[in-house]
Amino acid sequence: MTGYELTQFFESAAKWVWTAPQSQIYPLLRQMEKNGLIAGEVQLRGEKLKRTSYSLTEEGLAELRRWIAEPQPEPPTRDALLLQVLFADLVEPEECEAVLRNHIAEQRVKIRLWREHEARLLAGDTPLLRERLAHRDPKDHQRIGALKAHVFSELVRAAEQRVAWAEEAIGILHGG
C-alpha cells in the first residue's frame, strides 16, 4: 500500500481495531523501510506525481509473524465512563443518566457498522479479505473468513453488553 491508502484504511474499517493518525504514517513508513521491514517501489501517476507503494519484505513478514505469536502487554485501563459512574453520587441522577444515554446511543451506532462488516467478512466480500484468500488453499477460505468475522462479533457483543449495563445503571441511579 501507499501512505495515502494506509491513511484511508485507518480511517475506515481498520480504525475499529487499531488507529493511526495520518501524521504518523509517512515517518513510520520511512523508518520501517530503513529497518528493512518493508520495501518501497516508486510509481508514476501522470508526469510529475510520484507515489511510493510499500510491501512487506521477508524480514518484515517474519517480524509480523513473531508479533502475532507473542502475547502483547495489556494497556493500562483508563475508562472515563466507569469513572464517571463511580462518582455519580456527586451529581444529580438526571445528569448521570444523560451521560449514560449518550454512551448507549454511540454504542448502538457502532454496533450497526460492526454487524455490517461482520456479515461482509462472513460472505468473503471485502477487498482485503479477497486478496488474502487468493493466495490460500480454498479449503481454508471458510475458516479464515470465520475467524475475522469472529473478531467483529466480539466488538458487537462487548458493545451490547455495555449497553445492557448502562441501562441497568440508569435503573440503579433512580433507586431501582
Add this chain to the structure above:
Amino acid sequence: MTGYELTQFFESAAKWVWTAPQSQIYPLLRQMEKNGLIAGEVQLRGEKLKRTSYSLTEEGLAELRRWIAEPQPEPPTRDALLLQVLFADLVEPEECEAVLRNHIAEQRVKIRLWREHEARLLAGDTPLLRERLAHRDPKDHQRIGALKAHVFSELVRAAEQRVAWAEEAIGILHGG
C-alpha cells in the same frame, strides 16, 4: 490525600478503572494547586519530614462535577489481541491458541480480584466508600454502594465475555 497516598491508591484498586504513574502525580498536584482546584496543607512527621496533604477546593469540586456530567470522548481503539486474531492465518493455529490461552488466564486472575472488590463495595466495606458515606444521608447508602459495585460488575462481565469469545476463537482456529 498526599502524593504518596495517591500513588499507592493508583497501584491498588483504582488502577482497574484509571491509572497514573508515580512520576506524573507530584507535578500534577502542583499544577492543580496552581490552578486552584486543590489546596495543600503541609504536615510534619517527625522533625524534618514534611508531607503535603491535598484536598479539593470548592472550585475543584465544581470542576469535578462538571467533568462527571459531561460526555467524555471515546479514546481511539487499539486492541492488540483482536489484531493478532485478525492476522491469525499467518501463523500456526497452535501459536495463536497459545496467545489466546494466555489472555484467558490473565482475564481469570482479574475476574477474581474484581469479584472480591465488588463484594466489598456491596457490603460497604472499603475505606474510601465508608468515608464517602459518612457525609451522606443513610437512606442513600445502599444506592451509592450498589452503583459503585455495578461498575465492577461491568468489568467482571466484560472479562467473562472476553474469555468465552477467546474459547470460541480457539474452536474456529482448529476448523470448528
Add this chain to the structure above:
DNA sequence: TACGTCATGTAAGCTGTTACATGATTTC
C-alpha cells in the same frame, strides 16, 4: 476554472512511560 481527490509531508505540544535519585522514619 474551480473543486474534489490524490499524495506527501512538517511542526508544536501534550501525555505518558521508564528509570533514576534522595533522604527521613519506623520496625525488626
Add this chain to the structure above:
DNA sequence: GAAATCATGTAACAGCTTACATGACGTA
C-alpha cells in the same frame, strides 16, 4: 544496624494529537 516503608522529586524519551502546508491530477 539493616531493611522496609514513607515521602518526594527529576530526566530522557517515546508516542500521539492537532494543525498546518504544499502541490498534482481528474472532472464537471
